[in-house]
Amino acid sequence: MLSIRNLHAGVDGREILRGIDLEVKTGEVHAVMGPNGSGKSTLAQVLAGHPAYTVTAGEVIYEGQNLLELSPEARARAGLFLAFQYPVEIPGVSTAQFLKAAVNEIRTRQGLDELDAMEFLELLREKLTLVEMDQSFISRAVNEGFSGGEKKRNEILQLAVLGPKLAVLDETDSGLDIDALRVVANGINGLRRPDNALILVTHYQRLLNYITPDQVHVLFNGRMVKSGGKELALVLEAKGYDWIRDEIPAAAPLGAV
Amino acid sequence: MSTTAKTVEGLVNREYEWGFVTDIEADVIPAGLNEDVVRLISSKKNEPEFMLEWRLRAYRHWVKMGKDAGEPRWANVTHPPIDYQSIVYYSAPRRKAAPGSLDEVDPKLLQTFEKLGIPLGEQKRLTGVAVDAVFDSVSVATTFKEKLAELGIIFCSFSEAVHNHPDLVEKYLGSVVPYTDNFFASLNSAVFSDGSFCYIPKGVRCPMELSTYFRINTAGSGQFERTLIVAEEGSYVSYLEGCTAPMRDENQLHAAVVELVALENAQIKYSTVQNWYAGDREGRGGIFNFVTKRGKCVGRHSKISWTQVETGSAITWKYPSVILQGDDSVGEFYSVALVNNYQQADTGTKMIHIGKNTRSTIISKGISAGHGNNTYRGLVKVLPRAENARNRTQCDSLLLGDRCGAHTTPYIEVANATASVEHEASTAKISEDQLFYCKQRGISPENAVSLIVNGFCKEVFKNLPMEFAVEASKLLGVSLEGSVG
Numbered sequence: 001m002l003s004i005r006n007l008h009a010g011v012d013g014r015e016i017l018r019g020i021d022l023e024v025k026t027g028e029v030h031a032v033m034g035p036n037g038s039g040k041s042t043l044a045q046v047l048a049g050h051p052a053y054t055v056t057a058g059e060v061i062y063e064g065q066n067l068l069e070l071s072p073e074a075r076a077r078a079g080l081f082l083a084f085q086y087p088v089e090i091p092g093v094s095t096a097q098f099l100k101a102a103v104n105e106i107r108t109r110q111g112l113d114e115l116d117a118m119e120f121l122e123l124l125r126e127k128l129t130l131v132e133m134d135q136s137f138i139s140r141a142v143n144e145g146f147s148g149g150e151k152k153r154n155e156i157l158q159l160a161v162l163g164p165k166l167a168v169l170d171e172t173d174s175g176l177d178i179d180a181l182r183v184v185a186n187g188i189n190g191l192r193r194p195d196n197a198l199i200l201v202t203h204y205q206r207l208l209n210y211i212t213p214d215q216v217h218v219l220f221n222g223r224m225v226k227s228g229g230k231e232l233a234l235v236l237e238a239k240g241y242d243w244i245r246d247e248i249p250a251a252a253p254l255g256a257v
Numbered sequence: 258m259s260t261t262a263k264t265v266e267g268l269v270n271r272e273y274e275w276g277f278v279t280d281i282e283a284d285v286i287p288a289g290l291n292e293d294v295v296r297l298i299s300s301k302k303n304e305p306e307f308m309l310e311w312r313l314r315a316y317r318h319w320v321k322m323g324k325d326a327g328e329p330r331w332a333n334v335t336h337p338p339i340d341y342q343s344i345v346y347y348s349a350p351r352r353k354a355a356p357g358s359l360d361e362v363d364p365k366l367l368q369t370f371e372k373l374g375i376p377l378g379e380q381k382r383l384t385g386v387a388v389d390a391v392f393d394s395v396s397v398a399t400t401f402k403e404k405l406a407e408l409g410i411i412f413c414s415f416s417e418a419v420h421n422h423p424d425l426v427e428k429y430l431g432s433v434v435p436y437t438d439n440f441f442a443s444l445n446s447a448v449f450s451d452g453s454f455c456y457i458p459k460g461v462r463c464p465m466e467l468s469t470y471f472r473i474n475t476a477g478s479g480q481f482e483r484t485l486i487v488a489e490e491g492s493y494v495s496y497l498e499g500c501t502a503p504m505r506d507e508n509q510l511h512a513a514v515v516e517l518v519a520l521e522n523a524q525i526k527y528s529t530v531q532n533w534y535a536g537d538r539e540g541r542g543g544i545f546n547f548v549t550k551r552g553k554c555v556g557r558h559s560k561i562s563w564t565q566v567e568t569g570s571a572i573t574w575k576y577p578s579v580i581l582q583g584d585d586s587v588g589e590f591y592s593v594a595l596v597n598n599y600q601q602a603d604t605g606t607k608m609i610h611i612g613k614n615t616r617s618t619i620i621s622k623g624i625s626a627g628h629g630n631n632t633y634r635g636l637v638k639v640l641p642r643a644e645n646a647r648n649r650t651q652c653d654s655l656l657l658g659d660r661c662g663a664h665t666t667p668y669i670e671v672a673n674a675t676a677s678v679e680h681e682a683s684t685a686k687i688s689e690d691q692l693f694y695c696k697q698r699g700i701s702p703e704n705a706v707s708l709i710v711n712g713f714c715k716e717v718f719k720n721l722p723m724e725f726a727v728e729a730s731k732l733l734g735v736s737l738e739g740s741v742g
Binding site: 051075093 | 709712
């Protein structure tokens with residue numbers, strides 16, 4: 001589904017990703033872990049096409065197409081979803097209105113009829129239960145005045161409504177208390193299907209207590225320095241990221257950005 | 258250039274849909290203005306003596322003002338001097354006789370309004386909306402007149418009111434905006450040719466929206482119409498106003514006056530969707546919209562609300578205001594003003610608190626794109642007698658791109674220590690992150706900008722009648738094409 005080869009990218013002339021390789025197959029869940037500043041969020045933003053980042057080398061093939069040539073909206077319409085680490089507020093636009101615009105624009109481009117207000121509301125209600133939110137949530141303006149937990153749940157609600165093929169979750173677990181973490185994790189688990197895939201970008205392994213990854217990758221200083229099964233996350237949790245630095249000389253020196 | 262700026266640019270440069278010209282034989286008087294022209298207009302309209310006298314007083318005052326100070330220069334707008342002698346002050350579609358019914362109205366006129374989305378024919382009338390259609394200098398048709406008359410509601414052209422209800426006209430004309438008020442109001446008082454008149458009797462709740470649609474057609478002409486709405490004790494009316502004009506390279510002057518009078522417990526809701534031709538992308542042509550709109554809450558517990566969506570005009574100069582004379586009266590002003598390309602808007606409101614416990618709310622949303630310049634200018638004045646007066650003002654500006662301007666000029670004058678006046682202001686840009694967030698959900702940049710701008714205007718749009726809200730929201734999208742979302 002997704003094949004990243006030797007990806008180099010940066011912002012303002014500063015290189016952050018220094019040759020990333022990653023293969024994600026349909027039905028898989030991958031966890032990308034790493035210390036702060038290792039490039040995890042940059043990877044997520046580059047995949048989604050954020051204009052602030054420049055790709056300097058490498059390629060990303062998604063479903064047989066060159067992902068890097070597509071506009072952000074074309075990537076989204078092709079089934080790529082990014083759950084933002086810091087979801088953006090859109091004052092005055094209700095979550096329902098926002099999602100309806102998204103769903104219908106995607107449907108129109110796929111040659112499908114737009115959903116009318118009733119059909120859309122039905123879809124939305126069904127997905128709301130997945131993230132354990134009540135209906136008043138969707139008439140509030142997108143992320144405006146939301147708590148950290150509500151913002152993250154809203155991302156998962158959007159994920160559920162849009163039903164993408166590949167979802168990249170950027171630190172969706174950060175800032176959540178244990179109950180919210182459970183709700184978000186259950187929501188994500190409820191959306192796993194054999195025909196989609198998931199990339200979890202996270203600093204901590206606690207989310208992986210709820211969602212079992214097929215593979216865990218360690219991103220360090222802009223490179224994937226280690227990959228393994230789900231047990232790798234536990235090792236990281238126990239030993240900390242310093243262990244990687246000692247273990248993998250290639251990863252050093254930390255902080256030499 | 259950032260993606261935001263490019264998107265905005267793409268959005269703003271859309272064609273003005275209403276720029277066509279109707280080819281119709283018109284009764285046009287020669288350009289220029291003097292006392293004889295004022296007399297000619299009055300005689301063409303067969304007016305009673307009091308009207309002519311009033312016009313002449315206004316004209317003489319205007320001439321004096323022209324000699325003394327000339328046009329007001331305090332607004333944050335610039336334009337070449339207006340040659341008042343080159344303007345045609347009267348242009349009416351020629352007709353054989355006064356139209357007794359719609360069948361006698363020139364089909365070309367009916368087609369024109371149909372094309373503008375204002376069907377006047379019996380079969381196609383907008384349900385629930387009575388329309389007075391004004392074409393250049395005269396009102397061509399008023400729908401649902403008979404039905405409204407059953408309730409005692411008078412809704413007709415100003416000319417008709419002068420003939421059929423001279424007592425009411427004489428009593429209220431100039432009672433809110435005197436002919437001495439300002440340069441453009443004086444000019445209007447001297448030469449106004451038509452407009453709408455509306456009278457809601459005591460205790461009557463007007464069952465439908467009343468609406469006036471203004472259309473400028475003739476080249477070189479100005480439009481000077483006057484609207485007068487009187488709501489008697491305990492009555493209610495919701496009034497809508499729309500306007501368009503052909504695309505022309507020269508500027509055309511529109512100097513209207515609107516007066517609202519609300520007696521005890523009466524309520525007037527006045528909504529405008531202003532879409533005069535704004536000029537082209539280089540700022541050539543477009544309407545100069547220099548308008549005086551004011552309401553007077555004469556009676557206790559009366560209420561006047563202005564809601565305006567301003568997307569058109571090369572220059573907008575307009576301050577729909579409320580004089581809160583009656584105790585416990587309420588004034589509201591909700592405004593969205595959008596400028597794109599080289600448009601200029603200097604708009605806002607005045608809330609004059611005279612009575613006790615009077616309350617006012619001002620919510621102004623300015624959107625600037627392209628090289629547009631948007632100024633909010635407002636006055637909140639609390640007089641010594643206005644115990645416990647309250648005002649809340651919120652002025653938000655949204656900038657699209659980096660060549661436009663937003664300015665806020667609020668004046669607050671308080672002469673009573675029990676008053677409470679709040680002013681909040683903000684200026685924001687559509688951020689790259691907001692746009693990216695929308696795009697990441699599959700929304701095109703154009704729709705994203707439109708969505709964000711509509712969200713920004715939500716507090717104003719929710720005060721518009723339903724049909725108007727939809728239209729306003731669409732209009733905003735159109736006006737942003739090529740420069741503003």
